[in-house]
Amino acid sequence: MTTTTPRAATEQWTAQGDLPEAASWYGQYDTAVPLGNEKKQVLVVAGADGRSAALAKAWLFTPGATPETPGTWSAAGQVPGGARRLHTATLLADGDVLVTGGTAAPGLSPALKSAAVYHPKTNTWTPADDLHEARWGHAAVRTADNKVLVCGGYTVRSQDSARALASAELYHPGDRSWTPLKPMNDARGGHTALAFPDGRVLVCGGTAPIAPGREAALAFCELYTPAIPAWTPTGNLTRPRSRHQALHLSATTALVIGGSTPGVPGDGTYDPYALIDAELYDLATQKWTPRTAVRGGRGHHRAVPLGTGRVLVIGGTGDTEDAAGYQSVLVYDTARDAWAPAAGLATGRWAFAAAALSGTEVLVTGGTVRSGLAAAGPQADDLTRTTEIFRTGDGS
Template identity: 45%
Template sequence: MTRRTNLTAGLHRAAPGGAAVPPPGAWFPAGELPAPRRWFGPAEGAVPLADGGALVAGGALAGDVPTAEALLFDPVAATWTGTGALGTARHSHSTTVLGDGTVLVAGGIGAGGSQPAARLRSAEVYDPATGVWTATAGEMAAARSLHAAVLLPDGRVLVTGGEGDRAPRAPGRSLSSAELFDPATGEWAPAAPMADSRSAHPLVPLQDGRVLAAGGRRSIGRGRGIGQGFCELYDPAADVWTRTGSLAAARAGHQATPLADGTVLVTGGDSPGIRFERGFVPFSQWRTERYDPATGAWTPGGNMPDGRTCHRAVALSSGLVLVLGGTDGATRTTGYASAALYDPLTREWTASGGMATSRYLCTATPLPDGSVLATGGTVRSGRATPAPGADELTATTEVFWI
């Protein structure tokens, strides 16, 4: 396997691939993935690497078939190339960059489909220097998918919640359990369980070392779930969860973004609403909320131009927050191409340039030069497709220029 070079060495503000430099706030196309795919999980998708590129591993291909393919994005050439494949094909997993620059992939759904769901306990670590994946010494105690994961200040990884197996050929159930991965030993150890079971939830590291779990989906049986507003804080030093202020609106399919001042911005989600002053808005949240760790309280963050769920939100180097893509929470038939920028100082939103391809359940990754990489996702599904039940995915990649 060829050793990776540092792509950021001498990197300048020129558009990748020799393209003309676009104006700030514009999107331009980058290389396509080998095949269309999407990512369901809150901690799944492309992650930035120390050399200036990005890595994406696994994901759901057409028909939600999990893939073992791993790909590297070169921001200078604006192309994707293959690297070592995962030992186990998976989607709905977590991908976490470790302190030494290696990457941990854990859990997810493997081959076999959802009848029964082949949820995984296994985990693998990728070495960018060799392009090789190595199974961790131990496995998680619980097989889980749609869980959250975050790197702690001491170098360990906290994994929380997700969907677990209820029984053979039965829908999954939300989990409250949590586990810790120690890169020094490659072993997993139990962590204190959360007070509430949840899946597809944001897990946000705070500046004081604690971790915030905000809202998420809770199973109510027969494959159905509802959003929740309950939030809690994890203290790694004490291995203790404590309840904190609840969201004003129950949410699933939302995003939580840490801001420079230490607060956390929550955007979007499935919870229904009608915006009377502008008529009907499809059933997804447009109201945002800000969490203050000093008080444990949520306050209004300012209304987005439009509601959206299954979108992506990225903090920019300027301090602004970029929200892109998504869909409505009622039908989830069509992805959005629009994007918007949030100013934390004024709590105001402004529309930004839209993507060429509408998408949701995509991935969005900040790159070292300040640009943002948007990749893959669902373009349309259900009755919005020529053949209902055959969701249309995309292989396109776009870069947001600032």
């Protein structure tokens, strides 16, 4: 691994105004949504409290006028359809935000069908048509034609078990309706989905329950091609993984980072196979190529683009029971296939919200700090309301 010393003068985290309500976000697609407006505002929606009870409120972050001025939070109403966690929040082409599904209770609980749209210009919510199938832990991605593809996730199978879903559906912003699509080849939840400019959507990894409280990670990937329309298998990941992060590097390449593999123990214990490693997908060849790995497993982290060709990998944890969140932050240079340490978080955390404010600024808020025996009390995880912004200060 390439190692450098963090540039304290130009690369640092600064404290912002606290999130009004402590919350954690355990999914890949329930995290913060940058609205892309002139104020560089960011929306966070619902989530879970320290006892895994679902929350209903939404909050809007507005950065300070200067780097020296802390940003602030303001209320963004409550999501129609009630409290939820393990939902998705997706930015639409017109600047609105679509929220779908989730579950409203702790533990194994029924999935939600409800969906709603947030309107930043008026700070209001409008209900959308219900999903065709209730789901939590699903993926949602805006497609090249500005619709939203929702796929996979979980629902209750029995009193003590869940089942993964293969179903998929497409959201139409014009009339807020849904169209069922052909199902994926493999049922999965905890996966990622990326939309390419040519219209195809890549789905990779995830898990499928195999027994009460146990699930196995997947290496299988598939492509949705709207022109057919159908799902077709594509190249497999080099190792099974779930709860990973995925992002575009170009119009035809994608990067997957970290996660848990090859299986996810049901008791939340440390997975020795979890690595901060990366894989590169080439749409032309439909193959994955392993990239340099860094020792030290973590999941429930966040990976955010940081300027051209760099990715900021933030926080996370090696397990989710009797655990403490990582302060560790790394920068992955995609051109050199090299990792370097960056300035660490002031508050270690996992299952938090993160969003890029610009090519040189990244917002982090909320999340879980300690769980189980590491927490102050046995009945609830320790969450944080703290908010931090990472700045490179040099435009690189």
